[in-house]
Amino acid sequence: MSTPEYLLSVRLAQLRERIELACRRSGRAPGSVALLPVSKTFPADVLAQALDLGLHRLGENKLQEIRDKQAQLAGRGVQWVMIGHLQTNKAKDAARLAAEVQSLDRLSLAQELDRRLRLEQRSLDVLIQVKTSPEESKFGLPPEDLPAFMQALRSLDTLRVRGLMTMAVNSPDPQAVRACFRLLRQWRDRLQELGHEQVQRLSMGMSGDFELAIQEGSTEVRVGSALFGARDYA
Numbered sequence: 001m002s003t004p005e006y007l008l009s010v011r012l013a014q015l016r017e018r019i020e021l022a023c024r025r026s027g028r029a030p031g032s033v034a035l036l037p038v039s040k041t042f043p044a045d046v047l048a049q050a051l052d053l054g055l056h057r058l059g060e061n062k063l064q065e066i067r068d069k070q071a072q073l074a075g076r077g078v079q080w081v082m083i084g085h086l087q088t089n090k091a092k093d094a095a096r097l098a099a100e101v102q103s104l105d106r107l108s109l110a111q112e113l114d115r116r117l118r119l120e121q122r123s124l125d126v127l128i129q130v131k132t133s134p135e136e137s138k139f140g141l142p143p144e145d146l147p148a149f150m151q152a153l154r155s156l157d158t159l160r161v162r163g164l165m166t167m168a169v170n171s172p173d174p175q176a177v178r179a180c181f182r183l184l185r186q187w188r189d190r191l192q193e194l195g196h197e198q199v200q201r202l203s204m205g206m207s208g209d210f211e212l213a214i215q216e217g218s219t220e221v222r223v224g225s226a227l228f229g230a231r232d233y234a
Ligand SMILES: *Cc1c(COP(=O)(O)O)cnc(C)c1O
Pocket: 038, 040, 061, 083, 084, 167, 206, 207, 208, 222, 223, 224, 225, 226
């Protein structure tokens, strides 16, 4: 199923308005929160429409999907942002295809990414995915491991750590969701106090909770369904 182009542009305008309103309500400068459109499961023709609307960074959660779409959209200058769980044996593809990885969550993956990036003679912006929710299904580094992880990453100089990423608990209780976002911000602040000033970005907030994330300091919301419509996994 394809999305009519006017519908995508209307949804984009509405989304930007909601982001701006949330910024204003939290006393934050409009424009201090970036939008990462999440295009997973949507076909290349829908992505092409997004590119026509001026979006050029697209979030995907599978490298295979990035590879297929990259081939279909060759020459369009898409910056692919990997936001899904990354198996170590896929580090080679990530090192080739991704403009950025937001799901760095363990040292073994960092080491393999670094090795592959050296072979490609590239460096990569990364965010560390942090587990802020008790759910088993959520990936991420336990927050208390962050200081040691940052130390260990010092020797891997193909990886530029720009910030932290998280997925909040899936809960109807806004206070529980907010607590996840707050925890991520507190850890970002703590890392800065420890001298890691490069850790600035907070990628947090999705279609269902981005307003709460903005209130808690998000610098980047990852939005899929509120922009592209409901996903069909069939
Ligand atoms: C799918 C996904 C999103 C976007 O989810 P929506 O609810 O569709 O906005 C954000 N972040 C990650 C890591 C995802 O996998």
